[in-house]
Amino acid sequence: xxxxxxxxxxxxxxxxxxxxxxxxxxxxxxxxxxxxxxxxxxxxxxxxxxxxxxxxxxxxxxxxxxxxxxxxxxxxxxxxxxxxxxxxxxxxxxxxxxxxxxxxxxxxxxxxxxxx
Amino acid sequence: xxxxxxxxxxxxxxxxxxxxxxxxxxxxxxxxxxxxxxxxxxxxxxxxxxxxxxxxxxxxxxxxxxxxxxxxxxxxxxxxxxxxxxxxxxxxxxxxxxxxxxxxxxxxxxxxxxx
Numbered sequence: 001x002x003x004x005x006x007x008x009x010x011x012x013x014x015x016x017x018x019x020x021x022x023x024x025x026x027x028x029x030x031x032x033x034x035x036x037x038x039x040x041x042x043x044x045x046x047x048x049x050x051x052x053x054x055x056x057x058x059x060x061x062x063x064x065x066x067x068x069x070x071x072x073x074x075x076x077x078x079x080x081x082x083x084x085x086x087x088x089x090x091x092x093x094x095x096x097x098x099x100x101x102x103x104x105x106x107x108x109x110x111x112x113x114x115x116x
Numbered sequence: 117x118x119x120x121x122x123x124x125x126x127x128x129x130x131x132x133x134x135x136x137x138x139x140x141x142x143x144x145x146x147x148x149x150x151x152x153x154x155x156x157x158x159x160x161x162x163x164x165x166x167x168x169x170x171x172x173x174x175x176x177x178x179x180x181x182x183x184x185x186x187x188x189x190x191x192x193x194x195x196x197x198x199x200x201x202x203x204x205x206x207x208x209x210x211x212x213x214x215x216x217x218x219x220x221x222x223x224x225x226x227x228x229x230x231x
Contacts, residue, residue, distance in 0.1 A: 033218075042120075043161075043207070043221040056218060088159055103211070104151065105219060107161035 003027045004108035006091050012114045013081065021076040021111045023091030030096055032074040033105060034066060037088040049074060081115045088112050119143065120208050120222035127227050129198045136183070137193040137225045139208035147213030150191040152182065155205040155224070164206075167191055169213075198229045 004025045013019050025032060034046040048056035049068040063085075065077040074091055092105040121140045129135040141150065152164040167175045167182045175182040183192040195202055205226050209219040 040223075042223050043209075043219075045218050048218060090159075090161060092161070103149075104163050104166060106163060107153075110159040112159065 002108075003106050004091060004093055006089075006108035006111050008111060009109060010112050010114075012116065013078070014116050015081060015083070017081075018077070018079040020078065021089055021091075021113075023074040023076075023108055025072055025074075025091075025093035025106075025108075027093055027095075027106060029093035029106075030071055031094045031103075032068060032071070033092040033094075034074065034076050035090040035092065035107075037090060037110070039087075043090070046076075078113075081113075083115050086113055086115045118222075119220045120210055122208055122222035122225050124225045125223075127225055129195075129227065129229055131200060131229055131231050132197055134194060134196045135198055135227065137195070137206050137208075137227065139191045139193065139222060141189050141191060141208075141210050143189075143210065143212050145212040149211045150182070150184070151209040151211070151219065152180070152191075152193045153207045153209065153221075154202075155207060157204070161207070165193070195227075200229050200231065203227060203229045 007022045031050045033048050036044045045058050046060045047066045052068045063080050067075040088110045090110045091108045094103045094105045096103045119142050148169045150167045154162045154164055165175050165177045165180045165182050167184045174184050179196045181194045205224045207224045208222045211219050
């Protein structure tokens with residue numbers, strides 16, 4: 001089974017909608033991440049969870065709300081988004097979540113979000 | 117200042133030839149890690165290779181090798197014997213020593229492999 005899965009793969013929503021992105025990792029990792037990838041910009045880290053606790057929040061607007069119910073699942077709840085939020089949202093996981101060693105991040109296929 | 121710089125927006129290479137993708141980085145932390153990822157048009161970021169700042173030898177993984185020049189702060193990716201399936205965006209990323217394992221990515225290089 002694929003290591004990190006994301007659903008849905010594509011999402012189109014209006015600015016008043018509420019939707020959620022789901023990420024699941026089957027690698028037994030302790031840390032999970034949300035990234036945003038906009039056109040012509042580097043990947044931007046949004047949130048980091050380590051052992052289900054949020055350890056980093058990179059000044060992300062409150063219209064993005066993460067949830068990590070357990071170490072295998074990560075959600076990104078979306079509400080009242082703006083057209084500039086249209087992007088590819090990537091989820092990743094890593095074994096430790098802490099510095100030291102390789103702690104390589106493994107990514108899912110992403111959700112391509114379009115906000116109308 | 118950018119922490120990761122990839123100066124080549126696009127590169128072209130013929131099948132079976134080798135290609136080098138450039139990456140320079142900026143950090144004052146003595147402990148850091150450097151990563152290369154491949155992103156095909158499908159969107160998934162695929163981990164390719166890792167180099168730690170204290171590693172004495174350049175990392176290699178199959179057809180991928182990392183030309184690590186610490187004094188110059190460069191970590192170029194070398195792909196030998198290019199294949200058509202290597203056509204993709206390639207991102208260099210760095211994790212600095214302290215704190216949690218967050219990565220800073222460069223803007224990427226688009227590699228096109230022609231027959």
